[in-house]
Amino acid sequence: MFSGIVQTIATVTRIEHNGENIDITLRSKFTGELHIDQSVAHNGVCLTVVSIDGDCYTVTAIAETLQKTNLGLLEVGSEVNLERSMMVDGMLDGHIVQGHVDTTAICTSVSQEEEGSWRFAFQYEPKREEFVTVEKGSVAVNGVSLTVVNSKTGSFEVAIIPYTFENTNFHCIRKGAVVNLEFDILGKYILKYISLFKK
Numbered sequence: 299m300f301s302g303i304v305q306t307i308a309t310v311t312r313i314e315h316n317g318e319n320i321d322i323t324l325r326s327k328f329t330g331e332l333h334i335d336q337s338v339a340h341n342g343v344c345l346t347v348v349s350i351d352g353d354c355y356t357v358t359a360i361a362e363t364l365q366k367t368n369l370g371l372l373e374v375g376s377e378v379n380l381e382r383s384m385m386v387d388g389m390l391d392g393h394i395v396q397g398h399v400d401t402t403a404i405c406t407s408v409s410q411e412e413e414g415s416w417r418f419a420f421q422y423e424p425k426r427e428e429f430v431t432v433e434k435g436s437v438a439v440n441g442v443s444l445t446v447v448n449s450k451t452g453s454f455e456v457a458i459i460p461y462t463f464e465n466t467n468f469h470c471i472r473k474g475a476v477v478n479l480e481f482d483i484l485g486k487y488i489l490k491y492i493s494l495f496k497k
Contacts, residue, residue, distance in 0.1 A: 300339045302392030302436075302443025304379045304466045308340075310372050311354055318361035321348070322372060326380055329353045337397070339381040341467070342441030342478045343367050344397025367399045368440075368476045377467040379441045392443025393436040399478040400429060403439075405471050406453070416458040418471065422479060424452045427493060428486040438480040442466050
């Protein structure tokens with residue numbers, strides 16, 4: 299389980315194809331604190347550390363993960379948001395994030411606000427009824443816990459403060475970029491529960 303509070307940005311150093319899967323090697327500030335078989339969120343995707351070599355480590359993304367996320371678009375030099383799993387007694391500074399990306403979205407606009415923040419708009423295909431956002435609710439974008447504004451069917455916006463812009467890969471996101479979305483797990487359960495009584 300994660301909280302959507304990005305701890306550092308990693309840089310992709312190598313990508314190797316292994317059948318339908320890919321092995322992604324990254325360099326991060328906390329590689330020395332990792333161990334094999336540990337779960338780490340990469341752009342919001344929970345992946346397992348399979349090897350460690352100096353300040354670099356490797357994870358494997360399977361075909362299904364590549365189909366449902368933006369990890370298949372990574373290149374050497376790409377910046378990736380990282381978050382280690384929460385401790386049981388840790389503070390939930392963001393919201394409950396499972397590391398199970400629901401779908402991807404396209405950035406439709408980026409604008410800088412007068413007060414120094416940025417406004418990002420995203421559009422996605424609402425393929426399932428639980429793929430929804432609510433005004434002032436939570437959503438994870440590339441693993442970053444954010445508050446939804448201007449919530450509509452298949453689209454929403456988020457406001458990004460300077461700290462988040464500089465310390466996550468939001469500074470790399472441009473119009474047309476593909477991002478990972480994980481919708482609020484509580485909302486998904488409620489909508490699923492309601493749908494059972496509609497049948």
